[in-house]
Amino acid sequence: xxxxxxxxxxxxxxxxxxxxxxxxxxxxxxxxxxxxxxxxxxxxxxxxxxxxxxxxxxxxxxxxxxxxxxxxxxxxxxxxxxxxxxxxxxxxxxxxxxxxxxxxxxxxxxxxxxxxxxxxxxxxxxxxxxxxxxxxxxxxxxxxxxxxxxxxxxxxxxxxxxxxxxxxxxxxxxxxxxxxxxxxxxxxxxxxxxxxxxxxxxxxxxxxxxxxxxxxxxxxxxxxxxxxxxxxxxxxxxxxxxxxxxxxxxxxxxxxxxxxxxxxxxxxxxxxxxxxxxxxxxxxxxxxxxxxxxxxxxxxxxxxxxxxxxxxxxxxxxxxxxxxxxxxxxxxxxxxxxxxxxxxxxxxxxxxxxxxxxxxxxxxxxxxxxxxxxxxxxxxxxxxxxxxxxxxxxxxxxxxxxxxxxxxxxxxxxxxxxxxxxxxxxxxxxxxxxxxxxxxxxxxxxxxxxxxxxxxxxxxxxxxxxxxxxxxxxxxxxxxxxxxxxxxxxxxxxxxxxxxxxxxxxxxxxxxxxxxxxxxxxxxxxxxxxxxxxxxxxxxxxxxxxxxxxxxxxxxxxxxxxxxxxxxxxxxxxxxxxxxxxxxxxxxxxxxxxxxxx
Numbered sequence: 001x002x003x004x005x006x007x008x009x010x011x012x013x014x015x016x017x018x019x020x021x022x023x024x025x026x027x028x029x030x031x032x033x034x035x036x037x038x039x040x041x042x043x044x045x046x047x048x049x050x051x052x053x054x055x056x057x058x059x060x061x062x063x064x065x066x067x068x069x070x071x072x073x074x075x076x077x078x079x080x081x082x083x084x085x086x087x088x089x090x091x092x093x094x095x096x097x098x099x100x101x102x103x104x105x106x107x108x109x110x111x112x113x114x115x116x117x118x119x120x121x122x123x124x125x126x127x128x129x130x131x132x133x134x135x136x137x138x139x140x141x142x143x144x145x146x147x148x149x150x151x152x153x154x155x156x157x158x159x160x161x162x163x164x165x166x167x168x169x170x171x172x173x174x175x176x177x178x179x180x181x182x183x184x185x186x187x188x189x190x191x192x193x194x195x196x197x198x199x200x201x202x203x204x205x206x207x208x209x210x211x212x213x214x215x216x217x218x219x220x221x222x223x224x225x226x227x228x229x230x231x232x233x234x235x236x237x238x239x240x241x242x243x244x245x246x247x248x249x250x251x252x253x254x255x256x257x258x259x260x261x262x263x264x265x266x267x268x269x270x271x272x273x274x275x276x277x278x279x280x281x282x283x284x285x286x287x288x289x290x291x292x293x294x295x296x297x298x299x300x301x302x303x304x305x306x307x308x309x310x311x312x313x314x315x316x317x318x319x320x321x322x323x324x325x326x327x328x329x330x331x332x333x334x335x336x337x338x339x340x341x342x343x344x345x346x347x348x349x350x351x352x353x354x355x356x357x358x359x360x361x362x363x364x365x366x367x368x369x370x371x372x373x374x375x376x377x378x379x380x381x382x383x384x385x386x387x388x389x390x391x392x393x394x395x396x397x398x399x400x401x402x403x404x405x406x407x408x409x410x411x412x413x414x415x416x417x418x419x420x421x422x423x424x425x426x427x428x429x430x431x432x433x434x435x436x437x438x439x440x441x442x443x444x445x446x447x448x449x450x451x452x453x454x455x456x457x458x459x460x461x462x463x464x465x466x467x468x469x470x471x472x473x474x475x476x477x478x479x480x481x482x483x484x485x486x487x488x489x490x491x492x493x494x495x496x497x498x499x500x501x502x503x504x505x506x507x508x509x510x511x512x513x514x515x516x517x518x519x520x521x522x523x524x525x526x527x528x529x530x531x532x533x534x535x536x537x538x539x540x541x542x543x544x545x546x547x548x549x550x551x552x553x554x555x556x557x558x559x560x561x562x563x564x565x566x567x568x569x570x571x572x573x574x575x576x577x578x579x580x581x582x583x584x585x586x587x588x589x590x591x592x593x594x595x596x597x598x
Contacts, residue, residue: 007307011091012131015084022080023139028073030143032066034151037281039063041274048273078136085132093124095314102318105387109347114197119313122192123306130303137296144289152282155275162261163254163283167290170250174290177243178297184236185302189309191229198225251287258283320389321403327413328398330496333364335397335413335527337384337497342394344383353379354550366520366528368538370568371547377531378419380547381501384529385416397497397527415495419502419531421486423473428459429466432488445492452518453488454511455481479506487515491522498528504537509579516540535572536579544568 012019043059100116152160202209202218209218258279265271271279327335342357354376361367371377383390386407395402402410423431432449433441450456450466458481462468470476470485477485487503500519504512512534519530520540530541538544539558546554546565554565561568 003304003307003311006311007131011088012084015087018080018084019135022077022136025073025077025080026136026139026143029070029077030140030147032070032073033144033285034147034282036063036066036070037278037285038151039066040281041272041278043274044277045272045274077140081136082132085128085135088131089124089128092127092310093120096120096124096310099314099316099318103316104318104320104389105382106347107316112193112197114195114200115193116313117200118189118193118196119306119309122196123189123309126189126299126302126306127310129299130307134296134299134303137292137299141289141293141296144285144292148282148286148289152279152286155279156262156265156271159258159262159265159271159279162257163286166250166254166257167247167286170246171290171293173246174243174293174297177239178301180243181236181239181298182301182305184232184239185298186305188229188232188236189302189305191225191232195222195225195229198222247290248287251283251290254283254287255280320407321392323406323409324404325400326409327400327405330398330527331363332525333362334525335496336363336399337361337527337529338396338399339384340394340396342380342383342390344379344388344390346379352550354383357550357552359545359552359555361527361529362542363527364525365542366523366530366540368541368544369529369531369547370533370535370538370544370571372533372567372571374549375547376550377547378501379550381416381418381499381529381531384497385414385499386410387416413496414499415490415493415497416499417483417486417490417501417503419505421482421503423470423477423482423485425470425472427464427467427469428455428462428485431470431485432466432492434489435493442492449488449491452491452522453484454507454514454518455484455488458484480508480511483507484511484515491518496526498523498526500529501531502533504532504534509536509582512536533571535568535575 039059039062043056043063046056046059097120149160149164152163198221202222209215258276262271262276262279266273266276338360339357342354343352344354345352357380359367369377369380379388382388384395386402389403392403393401397405424434429441429446433446436442446466447456450459459465459468483503483506487500490498490500504515507515516537519528530538532538535558541558543555543557544561545552546561546568548567554561554568556564562572563569
């Protein structure tokens with residue numbers, strides 16, 4: 001009940017005027033619906049009493065007018081109930097979307113994307129049915145049953161009790177079935193979310209599945225999840241098939257009772273033929289009301305469960321530290337960064353990704369970070385970018401704990417390029433000038449960013465240049481082009497802190513040299529951290545950190561580390577040998593003549 005009250009106060013209460021008018025229209029609908037059998041009664045009794053065609057015609061015209069009135073007020077009632085439901089759905093989805101954008105990365109680390117999508121679509125639709133269809137059916141069923149029973153009791157109490165007894169019994173049977181359905185509705189929504197996640201995952205990895213001929217295995221796993229959803233659906237269907245028809249069946253029995261008992265009463269002159277006809281009509285109206293009540297409970301149960309699942313996302317804690325201060329403006333040399341005893345463990349991991357890191361980046365300094373796969377390089381940059389929140393006091397910028405700074409203010413000063421370049425299905429230009437509203441792109445800054453990211457030659461080869469639309473996640477671009485587009489996005493920003501995570505892993509050596517030159521030119525008087533497994537990218541750094549298994553094992557300049565850090569020196573030797581072999585292969589492929597020219 002608290003959940004429904006909260007939902008009403010937060011989203012639906014502002015439409016109380018719509019619902020009040022809708023309720024009035026429902027009252028009018030039911031009054032006219034219950035009145036029509038009475039008009040039929042008067043018409044039949046007029047014929048039976050010998051008043052002739054004219055006496056019955058008057059009531060026939062009244063019935064016609066009442067029927068037209070029902071069409072009008074019934075349509076209005078549905079409009080007044082359903083339209084707010086659509087608007088509430090929009091507002092709930094907007095709240096959900098806004099909240100998801102604020103949630104930290106750890107939430108998405110433990111929540112399946114398909115589950116989020118299912119709650120924002122399937123559950124939102126069920127919620128809309130709760131505020132629209134279910135609300136309408138609630139008032140409609142109550143008014144129908146109350147007015148119908150009242151009219152029946154006014155006609156004959158004994159006959160009404162004969163009819164009400166089996167209908168009440170069928171209502172208890174219906175309640176039993178609905179209790180069974182309640183648990184299945186929850187399982188249905190959860191399994192739908194699971195299946196949605198499986199579909200989304202399969203869609204994202206379709207190229208891998210095709211390349212490895214893994215489609216049969218994927219089909220098998222999909223069929224397993226789909227069969228589970230089918231089983232839940234079949235169990236729901238069985239309940240509907242065996243329980244829901246009870247009310248209409250009992251309703252037919254009640255009609256028989258009315259005809260038998262009421263017929264005897266007509267013979268005994270205790271009831272007129274018109275009243276008997278009206279009574280049969282009232283039974284059918286009452287059965288329809290009870291049947292609608294069954295659908296009402298089903299929609300309410302599904303909507304209530306869905307609302308709870310939606311609120312689980314909306315209530316997911318952002319859990320960011322409270323902002324206490326602001327960052328000071330950078331000095332002429334840039335910001336100073338201090339990392340002190342930094343340790344971090346990812347959600348669900350059984351061992352820390354980083355342990356006791358301690359280092360300092362001086363204003364204007366470019367810091368290289370080297371380490372083998374799994375050494376914690378990307379985790380470190382994620383903490384410095386506040387993708388993950390570092391422990392309190394472990395990271396300071398100009399002496400200010402970055403956790404004490406509003407995260408949006410911090411992000412405005414930081415440009416971060418992740419290891420996996422993510423592009424949106426938009427033009428290259430829109431991907432680079434991502435933060436600028438449409439029509440406010442600085443063309444000169446854009447062109448400079450494209451040139452510094454060594455993307456100008458590639459863009460010139462595209463038919464539409466910077467207006468070329470890339471595919472899903474940038475699939476129409478090569479890996480190197482995606483990385484350089486993401487790098488151009490960072491260069492386009494007016495950053496004060498630059499964080500680069502292995503952004504040259506997919507480029508050739510000629511392009512790498514050009515990028516290194518642009519990078520270190522851009523990094524002047526900026527606080528810059530460059531992660532790379534290619535040491536050639538780091539040789540010009542002011543200082544280089546060497547990570548191993550989440551720990552800082554060495555630091556110094558390139559020449560120093562070749563003498564003091566064995567993992568670093570070994571990796572450098574291997575990479576130099578690979579470059580020489582690559583150059584030799586290129587020379588042999590070029591042929592003797594071309595090689596001599598060179």
